[in-house]
Structures are given as structure tokens and as C-alpha cells.
Amino acid sequence: MSNDASAEIGSDSGSTSERLARQIAFIVEIDKAKQVLRQTELMDGSRCENDAEHSWHLALMAIVLAEHAREPKLDISRVVQMALVHDLVEIDAGDTFVYDLAAHAGKEERELRAAERIFNLLPLDSAREMRALWDEFEAGDTPEARFARSLDRLQPVLHNYHTRGGGWKRHGVSAQRVRERNAPIAEGAPALWEYTRTLIDDAVARGFIAEN
Amino acid sequence: MSNDASAEIGSDSGSTSERLARQIAFIVEIDKAKQVLRQTELMDGSRCENDAEHSWHLALMAIVLAEHAREPKLDISRVVQMALVHDLVEIDAGDTFVYDLAAHAGKEERELRAAERIFNLLPLDSAREMRALWDEFEAGDTPEARFARSLDRLQPVLHNYHTRGGGWKRHGVSAQRVRERNAPIAEGAPALWEYTRTLIDDAVARGFIAEN
Numbered sequence: 001m002s003n004d005a006s007a008e009i010g011s012d013s014g015s016t017s018e019r020l021a022r023q024i025a026f027i028v029e030i031d032k033a034k035q036v037l038r039q040t041e042l043m044d045g046s047r048c049e050n051d052a053e054h055s056w057h058l059a060l061m062a063i064v065l066a067e068h069a070r071e072p073k074l075d076i077s078r079v080v081q082m083a084l085v086h087d088l089v090e091i092d093a094g095d096t097f098v099y100d101l102a103a104h105a106g107k108e109e110r111e112l113r114a115a116e117r118i119f120n121l122l123p124l125d126s127a128r129e130m131r132a133l134w135d136e137f138e139a140g141d142t143p144e145a146r147f148a149r150s151l152d153r154l155q156p157v158l159h160n161y162h163t164r165g166g167g168w169k170r171h172g173v174s175a176q177r178v179r180e181r182n183a184p185i186a187e188g189a190p191a192l193w194e195y196t197r198t199l200i201d202d203a204v205a206r207g208f209i210a211e212n
Numbered sequence: 213m214s215n216d217a218s219a220e221i222g223s224d225s226g227s228t229s230e231r232l233a234r235q236i237a238f239i240v241e242i243d244k245a246k247q248v249l250r251q252t253e254l255m256d257g258s259r260c261e262n263d264a265e266h267s268w269h270l271a272l273m274a275i276v277l278a279e280h281a282r283e284p285k286l287d288i289s290r291v292v293q294m295a296l297v298h299d300l301v302e303i304d305a306g307d308t309f310v311y312d313l314a315a316h317a318g319k320e321e322r323e324l325r326a327a328e329r330i331f332n333l334l335p336l337d338s339a340r341e342m343r344a345l346w347d348e349f350e351a352g353d354t355p356e357a358r359f360a361r362s363l364d365r366l367q368p369v370l371h372n373y374h375t376r377g378g379g380w381k382r383h384g385v386s387a388q389r390v391r392e393r394n395a396p397i398a399e400g401a402p403a404l405w406e407y408t409r410t411l412i413d414d415a416v417a418r419g420f421i422a423e424n
Contacts, residue, residue: 016403019279020277020280020403020407023276023277024370024407026276027269027272027273027276027277027370028255028370028374030269030272031254031255031256031269031371031374032255033268034254034261034265034269035254035256035258042243042246042247043240043243043244044243044247046247049246050265052264052265052268052269053246053262053264053265053268055268056245056264056265056267056268056271056296057239057242057243057246057264059268059271059292059296060239060242060296060297061239063293063296064235064238064239064334064338065235065239067231068232076289077288077289077292080271080289080292080293080296081275081292084268084271084272084275084292085272122276126276158236158239158240159243162240162243191228191232195232195236
């Protein structure tokens with residue numbers, strides 16, 4: 001990715017060509033998210049989905065489901081941006097299955113190191129903005145982050161329901177654990193939690209998943 | 213996706229539960245974009261990428277490369293939204309390789325029919341908003357659409373360069389055709405077109421692609 005003008009280092013944030021080189025390096029690096037597999041299967045059950053697909057799906061869910069956010073006046077474009085970046089750290093840290101408690105050991109540290117490396121490929125100002133989005137999502141303290149986190153929980157439930165149990169069944173996860181795990185959907189989107197409960201109940205009724 | 217309350221039909225846009233049922237139907241439907249394969253290979257050349265991955269990548273490129281848009285004050289969140297929806301019609305219409313002119317016959321009509329079906333899964337107001345995003349991208353008449361279209365051209369060039377010719381080589385596309393096809397990048401982002409030209413020249417110099 002050489003650039004003839006890359007020697008002209010200008011302001012603190014670098015010359016245009018230096019900035020562009022760093023932006024492109026980031027864009028090339030994040031291609032790897034297309035190969036980070038999740039436990040969630042595509043809705044036709046043909047294969048597991050990856051982080052890029054999942055993040056795209058979440059971003060569109062944010063737009064389509066915006067009216068169900070608990071806080072009516074939230075900044076949906078920020079929710080969309082969080083959806084797009086929230087799993088980039090998994091390029092280094094890998095996906096951790098939500099029901100696999102043992103795998104969560106060291107997850108936070110692995111993800112912090114990944115955030116340091118990946119966002120810092122960008123020019124400094126841009127790296128800070130991306131990192132702020134990721135930190136906000138992780139902390140879950142703003143209406144936007146709470147809504148994004150609700151969607152991040154709802155999406156796999158939809159997939160598991162439409163694959164007649166999918167990842168839940170493969171890992172022997174009970175309806176009770178699915179309810180416990182997903183109850184925080186109510187924090188960002190009460191109506192979506194009500195809907196999720198009906199899906200889980202229906203999954204039990206149809207035999208996709210056991211109650212306990 | 214049954215819902216106990218789905219009989220309560222309220223306002224023009226439907227009751228909350230009816231709206232939610234339609235929104236979820238759309239979210240389930242668009243999962244299919246994860247299986248629409250493009251001619252572009254992942255940057256490590258391991259397989260072709262799909263529309264969901266491509267759209268996610270474009271949306272992040274819009275955020276990261278915003279400063280290179282020709283018009284300095286454009287609405288980046290609209291560019292991001294266009295990136296997310298621009299290829300949904302390919303769920304029905306399939307991907308058309310940009311250098312395959314024969315395949316372009318009937319493309320517009322196929323895509324229009326697809327837009328009618330897919331966006332109309334949503335509640336009416338939301339369907340109109342999504343359709344407006346897609347129409348705007350297709351027409352390319354706003355600064356936002358021009359920038360989104362520039363990114364949609366740049367992204368495959370990056371992939372083809374990083375796979376040492378990738379799809380270009382497989383289809384015997386010359387550097388001259390790549391330049392002709394991608395010159396409109398300048399309409400939305402002059403600096404990105406300059407950069408693209410250096411990549412194409414470098415691809416020729418490294419033997420990834422023939423000049424003619």
C-alpha cells in the first residue's frame with residue numbers, strides 16, 4: 001500500500017496521504033472479521049454466520065426496530081455505528097459463545113488488547129472515535145448502547161428459533177438459561193423482550209429446546 | 213412468527229404487534245443476503261465474499277473515509293444506511309458481475325421487482341424509507357449517493373489488489389477496463405480515485421493484471 005506522497009508528514013494527524021494509508025490499512029485488516037465464526041447458524045441452518053454478517057444484520061435491525069427502543073429519542077446512527085464495530089476485537093480475541101462460561105476467562109483482557117491494536121491502525125482522531133464507540137457498547141451505560149446490546153441478544157434468538165433450536169440444541173442450552181441470558185433485552189427495548197419471551201416459549205412448545 | 217396480539221389492527225401503520233411482526237419478517241428475509249455470493253474474493257483469497265459482508269465493509273468504509281468525500285458536509289449516516297441496504301435486491305435478482313455486460317440485460321427490471329417485494333415486507337412507512345434509500349443510491353444524484361457509489365467501486369478494487377488480481381485475473385479483465393469502470397469514483401471522492409489509480413498502476417507493475 002505504498003504511496004508516493006507518504007513522506008509529506010504534515011499536521012499532528014498526518015498528511016492526507018498518510019491518513020489515507022492508515023485508513024486503508026484498517027479497512028484491509030477488518031476484512032478478517034468475515035472469517036470469525038459465531039455459534040449462530042444462518043436462518044436456513046446451512047452454516048454458522050460470521051462477525052461481519054452478524055454486524056451488518058444488527059445495523060439494519062437498529063434502523064428497522066428503532067421505534068422499540070426504551071428511550072424514544074436516541075441517536076440511531078450511533079447505534080448503527082456501534083453495531084458495525086462492536087465485534088471487531090474478535091479478529092484477535094475470537095468469538096466467545098455466550099453460554100460457555102469457562103471461555104469467558106480472560107475475555108476482557110484479550111479484547112482490550114485487540115482494541116488497542118486494531119483501532120490504532122487508524123489515524124489518531126479516528127482511532128479515538130472508533131474506540132469510544134466500542135467502549136460505549138461494552139459499558140452499556142447510554143440509551144444507544146443499551147439498545148445496541150438488546151439487538152445483539154435478540155439477533156441470535158431469532159436465528160436459533162428459525163433453525164429449530166440451532167446453536168441452543170447443539171450446546172444443550174435450556175429455555176431457562178436462554179431467558180436468563182436474554183432478560184437484559186428489556187433494558188434497551190421492553191417490547192423486544194416481550195417478543196423474545198414469546199419466541200422462547202414457542203420454541204419450547206414446538207420441541208426446539210427443553211425447558212430445563 | 214405468530215403473535216397473540218396480532219389481531220389488534222390499529223392505525224394505518226398497524227398495531228405495535230403487527231408492525232413488529234412485519235419488521236421481524238423483513239429481518240428474517242434479509243438473512244438471505246449472507247448467501248448471495250459476489251465475484252470478489254476475501255482479501256486472503258480463501259473464498260468469495262457475500263452481499264452482507266460487502267455491505268458491512270462499505271458501511272465502515274463510509275465512516276472511516278468520510279473526509280475524502282467530494283462534498284465536505286454530507287450526511288454520513290445516510291451514506292451508511294445506503295451501504296447497508298444497497299444490495300438487498302440481489303436476494304431475488306442475484307449479483308451481476310460488473311464486467312459481464314451480457315448479464316446486465318434485464319438487471320434493472322429484476323432489481324425493481326425485488327425492491328417491490330423485499331422492502332414491502334416492512335410496515336408501509338418503513339418500507340418507503342428503505343425504498344427511498346435504495347432509489348437514491350441507484351440514481352446517484354445526491355452527494356451521499358455519489359460517495360456511497362464511489363465506495364462500492366473502491367471496495368472490490370482493494371480486494372482484487374490484495375488477492376494479487378483475484379476476480380480480475382479469473383475473468384481476464386484488463387487494467388484499462390478496470391480504470392474505465394472505476395473512473396466514476398472521482399465523482400464522489402476525488403482523492404479516492406487518485407488512490408485507486410495508483411493501486412491499478414501498481415497491480416500492472418506487479419503483474420497482477422495486464423494493461424490491455
